Amino acid sequence: QVQLQESGPRLVKPSQTLSLSCTVSGGSVDSKSYFWTWIRQPAGKGLEWIGRIHGSGSTNYNPSLKSRVSISVDTSKNQFSLNLSSVTAADTAVYYCATQTYYSDSGHVFEIWGQGSVVAVSS
Amino acid sequence: QTVVIQEPSLTVSPGGTVTLTCASSTGEVTSDYYPNWFQQIPGQSPRVVIYSTNSKHSWTPARFSGSLLGGKAALTLSGVQPEDEAEYYCLIYYGGGWAFGGGTKLTVL
Numbered sequence: 001q002v003q004l005q006e007s008g009p010r011l012v013k014p015s016q017t018l019s020l021s022c023t024v025s026g027g028s029v030d031s032k033s034y035f036w037t038w039i040r041q042p043a044g045k046g047l048e049w050i051g052r053i054h055g056s057g058s059t060n061y062n063p064s065l066k067s068r069v070s071i072s073v074d075t076s077k078n079q080f081s082l083n084l085s086s087v088t089a090a091d092t093a094v095y096y097c098a099t100q101t102y103y104s105d106s107g108h109v110f111e112i113w114g115q116g117s118v119v120a121v122s123s
Numbered sequence: 124q125t126v127v128i129q130e131p132s133l134t135v136s137p138g139g140t141v142t143l144t145c146a147s148s149t150g151e152v153t154s155d156y157y158p159n160w161f162q163q164i165p166g167q168s169p170r171v172v173i174y175s176t177n178s179k180h181s182w183t184p185a186r187f188s189g190s191l192l193g194g195k196a197a198l199t200l201s202g203v204q205p206e207d208e209a210e211y212y213c214l215i216y217y218g219g220g221w222a223f224g225g226g227t228k229l230t231v232l
Contacts, residue, residue: 039223047161047169047212047223060220063124096168100221107175108157108216113168 002027006117018084022097035100036080040093125217129224144195145213151194156215158196
């Protein structure tokens with residue numbers, strides 16, 4: 001069973017780049033079975049889909065964040081990562097990594113989530 | 124950009140039935156949008172309860188069901204239990220990616 005664990009700095013200064021990693025256990029990050037996904041949630045607010053990377057390396061990003069976001073895979077560490085540049089206080093949130101899986105008989109499901117990583121943007 | 128609309132809040136009595144809906148600013152929600160529904164209890168990560176319109180995960184209680192209703196995705200809870208009190212989010216696919224609704228706070232009272 002795949003498990004996910006986020007890691008990275010909890011505090012980032014405005015205008016800098018937020019970098020988080022998600023370590024995959026129980027599976028391989030280059031598996032074609034998954035889209036490796038990042039989602040965030042500001043305190044007291046709703047969820048926002050940030051973007052995803054497939055095991056093949058293809059990516060898709062939220063249009064509202066596309067100019068600042070990059071998601072990549074590190075097969076040597078069995079991790080996938082999020083980089084969000086030019087951050088502001090509005091980027092303060094809990095950041096979740098998750099899997100999106102496609103089952104041919106039942107469609108797409110977001111079934112595995114990390115526990116979330118709190119990141120604050122402040123000077 | 125796609126905007127996904129949910130009821131901000133709903134209240135239901137224990138044992139009752141409630142339907143939450145999920146609409147898209149681009150028009151009718153169909154099965155091609157693969158609607159997913161998540162339950163989030165404060166302090167916890169979201170957990171999927173329904174995916175691809177009406178598929179249940181292994182951990183989804185039988186009282187949860189998903190459907191398409193009047194051009195929207197719908198999540199129905201029948202025989203609501205106190206532990207169903209939570210925030211519920213829908214998530215739909217729009218071709219370029221995915222978009223969450225704003226969430227529905229379900230109160231069991």
